Amino acid sequence: MSRILARLTGIERRFGPVVALNGADLELRGGEVHGVLGANGAGKSTLLNILGGMLRPDAGRVEIDGEEVALTSPRDAWACGIGLVHQHFTLVPTLTVLENLALGSRGPAAAPRTVRAQAERIMERTGLHIPLHPRVESLGVGDRQRIEILKALLRDPRVLVLDEPTAVLTPEEIEGLFGLLRDLAGEGRAVALVVHKIDEVMDVADRVTVLRSGRTVLSAGPAERSTGDFVRAMVGDDAVDPIALGLGEATEDVGEGPREPGEETGGSLAGSETRTVARVEAVTVEDARGPRVRDVTLEVAAGEVLGIAGVEGNGQRELALVLAGRMPVSRGSVRLPDAVGFISQDRSSEGLIADFDLRENVALALQRKAEYRRGPWLRWDRLEEAAETIRSRYDVTAPSIRTAAGSLSGGNQQRVVVGRELAMASQLLVAENPTRGLDIAASAFVHEELRRLVSQGVGVVLLSTDLDEILALSDRIFAIARGSLVEVAKEEWSREGVGAYMLGGTAEHG
Amino acid sequence: MADVPAHAIQRRRLLDAMLTGLGAVALTAVVGAVLLMVGGHDPWMAATAMIRGSFGSGRTFVSITLVRSIPLILTGLAVAFAFRAGVWNIGAEGQLYAGAVAAVWMGLAGSGLPAWLLLPLVVLSALVAGAAWALVPTLMRLKLGVGEVITTILMNFVGIYVAGYMVHGPLQEARGVFPQTDPIAEAARLPMLLPGTRLHWGFGIAVLLVFALTVILRYSRFGFQLRAVGASPEAAAVSGRIDTGRVLLVSFLGSGAIAGLAGGVEVSGLTHALYEDLSPGWGYTAIAVALLAGLNPVGVVITGILFGALQAGAGAMQRDAGIPAAWVGVVEALVILAVLAIDKVRKMGAIVREDAG
C-alpha cells in the first residue's frame, strides 16, 4: 500500500449550537480514490472543507505527509498540495473562464499567458475541454463543474478533494468524470470525493469512509463489506427511506422497498375517470439568453404523479414556475386550476422568509385564499389556526407558531413549506426537488405526504434532478433537455434509460 | 446599481426597539462626552444646557421640542414605511420640499375659500406633490432598473432648487424683498392643538398617521404583503404570488406622500410661508429617526421627539454653553452608529448556524 498523504484525526467542529463534526477521521493514500459517504448533515462537506482550508476545526489533528499542519486559508491548503472542488460553484460569473482560473494566483503564475498555457496542457491530458474566453455566466452547469475541477488541477494537487461533483452531471458525464479520477489516482495522487449515491461510490472508490452524525463509523474497501453494511453504518438505527439513500430499486434488502410506480395512486383512481387539472400547450419561455423552455405541451391528470427528470439548467426551473403560475410564457397557452401549491427547490430564499415567524410564513401563501380575508384585512385568527394545524400535523419542531422560520432546521423548514403548499394545493401541486438537502427521515416524510396528496386526487408534477426519486414516485416520466420535453416509455424506466433522455441526444424527438 | 436587500435592516418589535434605543443613547452619551472633551468643551455643561433647552419646562417641551419633532416624526414615518417595503427612499428631503411648495401654493391660491374646504385641499396637495416627487425614482426603479438610492438623492437637490426658484420667482412675496412667500390664508393654517402653546395640529396628524400605519402594517393584507416584499422579494413573489412591482409602487409613492405631508404640515402649521431653507435636513435625519425606532411607527414617535429635543437643545447649547450647534450632527451620527453596533453585538450573541454537513 502506498503512503498516507493526508490524515485527519479526531476532528470536531460546531456551528453555533449545531455539532457538525464530533470525532471524524479520514485517511487518504496516494493512488487511491476514496469515497466519503454519509446521510445529509453527517458532516461530509464540513470535513472536506476543513481539509481544503475553508473552515477551521475546533479540535483534532490535520496531518499532511505525516506532519501536523494548521490550514487557516485555502492558500495554506494549496501550499500543502490540497485542491478542493466545491459543492457549490465558487466561480465568479461575470469573469471569463481564464480569469477565474487565474484568480488567487500571485506573481508570474497569475499572468494570463502562463495560466492559459497551463490550462491547455491540463485540458489536453485530462480531456476536460472548456473554452477559456467566454464569461462563466454564459456557460452551462456541466462546463462550470469542469472549470471547478480544472481550477483545482491547475495547482497540481497531490490530494484532490471533490464535494458532490456528480449532482449536476448526467450519468454519461459521471462515467467520464470517474474515469478521470481513476487516472489521476493512477498518477499517485489521492482523490477524495463525496457522492450522494452509494452505488456510485461503490463503482469508483478503492476505499470508503462513512460518517454518521459527525463521527467516522466505518472505513473499508467496497469489496470488504456488503452494501448493506455501508448503509447500516450511514443510517444507524434510524428509519430508512431507500429513495433518499439513492438505492433506487437496487437493494431490496434494506428497509422497506420502494413502491412500484403508480401502485398507490392507481388504486385511488380506480373507478373515477381521469380528469385533467392542468394543461399547457406549445409553451415557450424565452429570456435574454434565448429560449429556456421550447414548445412544451403537457397535461396533468388528477391523482397522478408526473415526473420530470433533467440535469439542472435545462429549463425545468422555468417550466416549474410556469406550471405553478409564477412565470409568464413567451408563447403558448397555459390553463391552471385556481389553487396551485408550489414547493420551490430554494427553500431558504423563495419558500420561506427567515425573519417571519411560522404564522406569517403560513400566511404568506394562505393570504391568497378568500377564507383568510375579510375585505382588505387578514383574518389572523384563522391564519393562526392554520399555522397551528400545520405545526402539529407535520410535526414541526418549534416552540410555537411565533418562532422565526430562520431559526428552524432545514428539515423543519421544509415541513412548514410542504404543509403550507399542500394546504394550498386542492388540485395541483408542483414540487421542485422537494427533498434536496433533507435528511433521510425528512425525505421519507415528504415522499409520504406526496403520495397521500395524490391519493386524494390532486395532480402532482415532480421535477427532480434525483432520478431515483423520479423513478420511485412517478406514474409518467418525462425528461427535459435544453428546454424540450420528451416522454420516457415505461420499458426505459431505469437510471440509464432516463439518463439517456436527459442528455437530449439519444431521444427520438426533433 | 444594485437593489439593496432590505433584510439588512433589523426590523424590531417596539419593546425590543426601545431597549436598543436606550442602549444606543447611553453609548452615544459616553462617546459624545469624550468627543466634546477632546473638542475642549465641558460635556456636563453641554448636557445641562441641552436638557434645559428641550425638557426644561412643560412649556419648553411642548412649544419647542414637540413642535420641532413634528417634521421629524412625519419624515421618519415616510422612511420607515419605505424601508419596511425594501424601498431605499433617501429622498424624503426633496419630497418634503415638494409638499411644502404645493401646500403654500394651495394656501395662497385658495384664499377666500372656507377653512373646512381649504385645509383639506392644502393637506391633499402636499400629499400628492410628495408622491409625485417620488414618482420619477419609482418609475426609474421599476421600468429601468436604476436603483433608487441615487435617484432619490438627486431628486432632493432638484426639490431644494425648485423651492428656491419658487421663493425667488413665481411665489415670491408681493413686496419682492425677501426670498420667501407671502403668508398663506388664515383658512389654510392648521389650528393649534394645545391653546396657549405653539403645538399645532400637525402633531395630531402625526399621531393619527402612526395609528393608521400600525394598523395597516399589522392587520391589512396589503401591509402584510409590503412587509413580505421588504423581508424577501423572492419569497413574496414565489410563495406569496405577490405582485412585488405593485407593492413597491404603492409603498414608494406612499412614502413620498407622507414626506410631502411633512412639508405641508410644517408650512401650514408653523411657518405659514415658504422659505428657501425650510428644512435643516430633516429628510436625512429621518433615516436616523426611523432606524433608531427599528422601523416601528410607534417607535418613530419616541425617536422623533428625542431628535426634536436634540435639535431644540442644540440652540440652547450654543446660546448658553457656547458649544457649536453643529455638534448635533455628530450626535445624530453617533446614535446611528451605536444602533448598528448594538445590533451587531446582539446578532453575534444569537447566531445560529445550521448549514453544517
Add this chain to the structure above:
Amino acid sequence: MTYADLVLFLEAAVRLGIPLALAALGETVSERSGVINIGLEGSIIGGALGGALGALTFESAGMGVGVGAAAGVGAALVFAAFAVALGADQIITGTAVTIGGLGMTGAIYQARFGATGTELSLPTLASVRIPLLADIPLVGSALFDQAITAYLAYLVAPAIWYFLFRTPYGLELRAVGEAPDAAQAAGIRVLAIRFLATLFGGFLAGVAGAHLALAHAGTFAENMSAGRGFIAIAVVVLGRWDPVLVLFAALFFGAASALQFFLQALGLDLAYQIFLALPYLLTLAALAGWVGRARAPAALALPWEAQR
C-alpha cells in the same frame, strides 16, 4: 457666443468636474470591491477642512492636500469599521458618516474660527501650466492649466483602469465585488480588500475636498461639499464602474454645471436655481437613458462575513 465664451465654459466645466472626478474614481474602486460608500460626502468635507487647516498650519497648500487626504481616509475608516469589518448596512452607515462628517467639520470650524465664521484666506494651489498641451486650441487651457490635483485625476483614471483589469490584484478586487464567497474560496481575503478599497476611496475623496478648499474656493465654508459625495456616486453609475468612463462622466457633470455660464453668455434669461438644478436633472436623464444596460458589481452593498 464667442470663442472666448466657449473657452470659459470649458474651463468652468473642468474646474467643476475635477473634484467630482477624484471622489468618483476612488468610489469606483470601492464599489468594484462591493462597497458603496454613501459617506463619501463626509470624506470630502473632512478633506476640505483638513486641507484648509493643514494649509494654514504648515503655510503650504501642498501640505494642506496631504492633511485633507488623511482626513478623508479618517472618515472612510469610520465607515469601513462599521460597514466592512462589522458588516453593518452600508447605506445606513454611509448616511451616518455623512451627517457626522458635516457636523464634526462644522463644529471644528466654529470652534476655531467663531460661530459666524470669518472669511478664511488660504494658501491656494497654484495652477500649473503644461507647456505645449495648454496651447491646444479650445480645450488646452481648460485641461492643462489646472491645479496639480487635476493632473492627479487624469493620471489616476488610467492607472486604476490598469490596476483593475490588468493586474492580479485588480482581478481579486473585482472578484470580491462580484462573488465574495468565490473569492474567499480562491484564498482571497475579502474583508481586507474591501477595507483597503474603501480607504483608497476616502483618500481620493479627501484630496477632492482639499482641492475644493485650496484650488476651487480658496476658503472653507460649512457644508461646502454641497452634496458632491452623492453626485460622485451617481457619476460612478453614469461611468458604468469603468474608471476612464467615470472621468468623462465627472467632466460631463462639470459641463452640465458650467452650462449656467454658457447659457447666460448666450443671453438666456433662466432663473439661477434652474441652472443649479440642471446638472441633477441631466444626470437623472443620463441614468435613465443608458444605465439600464450597465450592471453593478453583483455584491455591491451586500455585507459579507467570512465563514471560518
